[in-house]
Amino acid sequence: MYPSVIAVAPKDDYVLDIAFNNGETGTLDMKPYLDFGVFKRIRDYSCFEKVSVAFDTIEWESGVDLDPEFVYEKCRINSD
Numbered sequence: 301m302y303p304s305v306i307a308v309a310p311k312d313d314y315v316l317d318i319a320f321n322n323g324e325t326g327t328l329d330m331k332p333y334l335d336f337g338v339f340k341r342i343r344d345y346s347c348f349e350k351v352s353v354a355f356d357t358i359e360w361e362s363g364v365d366l367d368p369e370f371v372y373e374k375c376r377i378n379s380d
Contacts, residue, residue: 302372304356310349326375338364
């Protein structure tokens with residue numbers, strides 16, 4: 301089972317800062333996905349920044365969400 305997302309914050313250049321319930325934090329660069337399918341809905345930065353935690357993962361007001369496994373696997377984990 302993958303860690304749950306407990307916090308998300310949008311940053312410049314379509315990057316998300318993410319915190320997990322196992323104490324890890326990391327960043328997820330969404331730029332590579334913005335030209336595909338439902339992710340086109342969040343290309344407008346004003347839509348992108350309306351991201352929140354929902355059901356152990358992240359979602360946007362526009363209805364776009366991410367699988368929690370995807371979030372954890374693609375997230376660049378910060379090391380202290």
